[in-house]
Amino acid sequence: MTILFDVILPVFIIIGFGYVVAWRKMFSEIAVDGLMRFAQNFAVPVLLFANISRLDLAGNFNAGMWIAFYTGAFLSYFIGWFVSGRYLGRNPEDAVAIGFVCLFSNSLLLGIPIMERAYGAEAIAGNLAIIAIHSPLLYTFGITMMEFTRARGQSLSVGRIALRALSGVLHTPLIIGILCGVAMNLLLQAGLVMPEGFWAATDMMARAALPAALFGLGGVLYRYRPEGDATAIALCCLCSLVIHPVITYGLGHLFALPQGAMRSAVITASMSPGINAYLFASIYDAGKRVAASSVLVGTALSILTIWFWLAILP
Template sequence: MGSRKGVCAMAVMVSLVPVVVLIALGYLLGRLGWVKATSVRDLSNIVFLVLTPALLFRTMSQVRVQDLNLQTIAVYFTAAGLLFAATLLWQGFSTLGAARALAHCFSNNIMVGVPLVGVVFGQEGLVTLFTIISVHALILMTAATLVFELAVMRQQHAASGGPRSYRSMAVTVGRALKNGIIHPIPLPIICGLLFAQTGLQLPELIDKPLAMLAQALGPVALMLVGITLFYSAVGRYARQASRIAAIKLLVHPALLLAVGWLWGLRGMPLVVLATAAALPVGANVFLFTQRYEVGREEVTASIAVSTSFALVTIPLILLALAPMLKTG
């Protein structure tokens, strides 16, 4: 029992400390004045319009639909979808509600999940995690984009005070769908997925620059979170950030376990999915708040708070899940 606890604690430290360091480095860059407040928006555009599309296209260009494990995908995203929908019902259908909903179910699977699952569960666990990662952006980020666009349209329509006919609603939905597809998130996902089905390989002259841009996304996005922490009055949002962190770190994995159990998933796959759900809020949620200019301070604080809390919650969750490995 003691050795298992030591392995869990070490794995969590190995995966989470680099995230904390990069956020702290960004905070320091802001404090030293090396990155001005006026540059935050420009840095956000680089991350959202250049680095993120590069990662999404390159990741999806390697996904073969026929190789995906549909049961694990269905379990993971059913739980995420239920939590997202429940948050919208609770918070209201708005861009702020969408930002909170995304924060509740969007895990830091790359920077934290890959090293953590690799150390604790080995190659078998990584296979399950990579199945989720391969379609994580396709499902969550595309769906979130559509919800954000619909919320923007709804808020604009409410502000105009005009009558709501079925025709105007249809036009609003159609425009939101168009904006949701011709967008820096879904468009590279769709293009990459279509390219993957051709069976072709990206030429090295294209793939290598894309790989370099993709590798830069995680560190730059986390430093941007730290920079925003310095320039934002996030202390006022400690209560909201703690609430988001609690839902992300505790409610999300509990809901996933319930959904997985009902769907008949057992053993290693269920434990790995629950571990992924227990990860802190991913930095991509922050990019959405920057793009739509809503809930930036709150979500920025929630990323830092959930990452810090995860140092305690993840080892406890891993220990609680350990007996389930024997039931697979």
């Protein structure tokens, strides 16, 4: 019970606070959108920049951790995509969007605060190594799959579709923050010294990121009421909360991952679908109701699954 009250509940209390004030109309939808825009477009990219720029990239690179995590993620995608298209009768675009919900864990807004509260600030290095390629890799994959699906019967070249996918990814603020962090990391290793005032300002901005994002996430979740599509929602939650972490945990044992890498991979894999899964569905106007409801239901259920994995991982 200590894990539940000391580690998990503080994070979900902030989310719940945002949900309640949005529900009681104490914080308007415009205000929620403004807060989330600040968090996702500015504060969170700065948080990523600050952490990645000072991360020991070589020391925290673990190919086995990446393989374990992303094998689980992509298998979850293909299970969601295949089942929704073959057995649930969804159209091809909806099947891709549902697969993306199964693929995209809330690695940042939930994964980082849970990991930090459970194991300490130094333990998030493995999470950051996963996050460094999370959005670039998964968005590129998702956009490419959707563009190929939409282009069936048309004469679009593979290169043109890949360029469209890459262009969409590189314009994402989170990706810009990650890339700037990697560039700064390399410059610092080459001998660049930044003024202390620069890092003080960066850290002030970064400290605002997670509280603002979690509070705003609660306000956003209030809009996503579960409506119908129960089987598809259950499929997304099963893939995100069960299949992904179980595969990651099994492969982690197979690769004999160090304790820190195992924790980062499995805890990140056990997170619910992220808001970006709904944003992806909205961009293509496909599977939006399933995506929205899966984010809401999965976030609520993840209290139990996170509790389970924190108990399993010492």
